[in-house]
Amino acid sequence: MSSTEQGTSSAAPAEPTTAPESAAAPEVPESFYYVHGKDKVVHKVSAGALQHSALIHGMISNLGYTEEQAKANPFPFENIDGDILQMVVDWCNQHKGKPTPPEDTNLPKQKEKLFDLVLAVNYLEIKELLTYCCKQVAMMVKGKSPEEIREIWMIPTDAEDEAAEKEAKKRAGKEAAGETAAAAGDAK
Amino acid sequence: MTEHKFPFLRLPDDLRSKVLQTTEYLEMIAYSFVSKKAYSMIQSFRLPILTVRITMKKQPEIEVKLSAISIKFGLNMQENDEKMTHLNGLPVNVRVTYLNFENHEFSKKISTWTNQGKTVGEWIQHLCSISQAECYVADFLVRDIELDTPTLRKIFPKLRTVSVKFPQAEANENDITSAKHVFKAFLVDVKDVRLEQFPFQDNLSLQHIGMGNSKILQLYDPRNIRIDDLLTLNAESIFLKTSQVPLRDLNSFFKLWKKGSNPKLEKLNVMWEPTRNFIPKWKILMKGLKAKKSRAEGEVPMKFRIKNVRGALAEIRCVFFDIHLAYVQFTVSI
Known part of the structure; x- marks a missing residue:
């Protein structure tokens, strides 16, 4: 440039x-x-x-x-x-x-x-x-x-969106559980 | 697809909104089909939709009008003459016609979309709920469609105008049933009713249908209509196109109006196509009405004035254009 x-x-x-x-x-x-x-x-x-x-x-x-x-x-x-x-x-x-x-x-x-x-x-x-x-x-x-708009603008379908949200919730849950376990370990 | 991709959802909300509001209405509507969130966003724009017209026929159509722009969605159904179109049917695809009359210029674009996984009813619901339109109109061609009252009530918005069209051929049981479902579903709220080639019968008269609340009633070539049937209506404007010469019946109608019937009526137009060698005998129409002529005999249009018991004045215009057209126009002036 x-x-x-x-x-x-x-x-x-x-x-x-x-x-x-x-x-x-x-x-x-x-x-x-x-x-x-x-x-x-x-x-x-x-x-x-x-x-x-x-x-x-x-x-x-x-x-x-x-x-x-x-x-x-x-x-x-x-x-x-x-x-x-x-x-x-x-x-x-x-x-x-x-x-x-x-x-x-x-x-x-x-x-x-x-x-x-x-x-x-x-x-x-x-x-x-x-x-x-x-x-x-x-x-x-x-x-x-x-469909073309969805592809060009990279928009997930509702099903993909829901799956991603579920996955994110699952991950957040796991992380929270991990943090709780770590905190319990520290307390011991 | 060769187009470059753009991570639209990674833009902040306000920018996404700004981009979408830069697109044309057709793209906004297309975007509303992309996902539930996209649909909500387009709803929040409150598009200035004037009219949504739904035509329920073999190949249903939904027309969305925004000022000088009209977007027509033609739902292409499976070609099968025996099977009637119903609201749960899935279109094969959708032909989208975009017409723009802005700035005195005309442009037209046609494209074909997939059915978006939506039934006829879902297409109607989607397009009617994108934005609150000023007016919803529905035309039902009863020969081609299969309807039931609960589904109609569930799917359609509050309609202002309903039109029921019977085929040229004699009406069958299904036609009558479909029409009854339409009336049952909408007549309570509808203001404007249009009936085409409607086969009036003893158990299917205007009173049976329950026209009580409509303000405008238009009847095109009704079968077995009796002008007397119009007497009990509350309509403010009635239009009748008929194949029969209605002069004697109209005379009775005006006599009863003078006595106080149809107090809400403001306008009645009756039109018919005269047969060859027909010369209207306006004397039959005006017999016993004690009308004051306000134009000389033979002048077109001939005008008469009558007065009812409440002191309301009305003008009767009688027009005859050779074999092409004859009509009587009755207008109440307060």
């Missing part, structure tokens, strides 16, 4: 080399922040791009970091895979300061990553991207029969 237009990716906080490019140069220099995912690769993202994320936006508003402080303290998102975070950062950069269109063609195309992407976007509270992602999940079952 290449680094974003405005940002760079590295194992450690990177030195900002270029100012973000936009049609009209901003009068006030844009501030940048740093985020990293599970892989610890740091992404440099402008405050404008991060505005899409209600979570990060809230964090920024509360912190009031200087550029140096931001560089030294990247936001850690240990629950998000590095490549997923990269996709999110890319999307935020692409849509920085722009109204989001009703149909987004810049959505990540890798369907196998869609689940992790949805969770990440939900966690980061990026409303528009979440809407697009949900639309993409919904499109997977467009025109499908109940």
Whole structure:
């Protein structure tokens, strides 16, 4: 995955080399922040791009970091895979300061990553991207029969569901019994 | 199947709900068949279903209408002419027709689903209980189906409209029995009744059936109908399409209305297809009614006004379109 237009990716906080490019140069220099995912690769993202994320936006508003402080303290998102975070950062950069269109063609195309992407976007509270992602999940079952939906969305049948619940209860019962026996042993 | 899989149930509840609400109604309904939990989730959405129309015939149909969208489920039963369709029968498969008239554009999609392991009755129950529809309508083609009152009561929701259709051929014992089961099951609550080619008999008159509570009664080509039978009804609107010329009977009906019968009646439309060379004698219709003519003779439609003992006024419009159509429209104005 290449680094974003405005940002760079590295194992450690990177030195900002270029100012973000936009049609009209901003009068006030844009501030940048740093985020990293599970892989610890740091992404440099402008405050404008991060505005899409209600979570990060809230964090920024509360912190009031200087550029140096931001560089030294990247936001850690240990629950998000590095490549997923990269996709999110890319999307935020692409849509920085722009109204989001009703149909987004810049959505990540890798369907196998869609689940992790949805969770990440939900966690980061990026409303528009979440809407697009949900639309993409919904499109997977467009025109499908109940059986096809069950298969695509990996939904167990009622019988499978009941069997799994029974199994889970059985396991919980065994564990509880084991704990009781262990506690009795300790008491002796 | 080559589609990529997605662990949908691993999404948090709110996201699952968001995804489902992004799908179209057809997919939402399809999803409701996937599991009991899925069904509950779709129920919680309270889909804006306007009408569910159930047509009980050889190949039953259930049509779900949501604003400009109509989804028709055609239950394909085993082809066997001797065997009648009943509510416990298992469809071979289900033909799903999706029609969308949104934004003045028309689109149609047809797909075939399995029977989902559900009988005709279970299909009806499932589709009627996904969401509380504004109106449930049921048509029963009595020749093709086998019914009993308890099962009908158990399976069908509270119906607003019931239609009972007899075949062109002479009614047999099963037809009559099926119709009686329908009446017994629904007539207490139903507001709108439509009867087609109904074979009225001494023991199967409108009074016997118990039409007392229906507000709208529509009779299409009834057999052996007596206009007198309409006198005891509480219906507010009655429509009758008949093959017989009913002018003399209507005259008696209006005379009795003037004396105070049918106090709830607001509208009566009687229509018939005239035979060749038929010229309606409106004088027969108006004889003894002391009606005031409000249009000149020969003008179409001819209009008369009558008044009853309670002081209610009614207008009688008489229309005759050559050999195509003749009708009498009676409207009470307060």
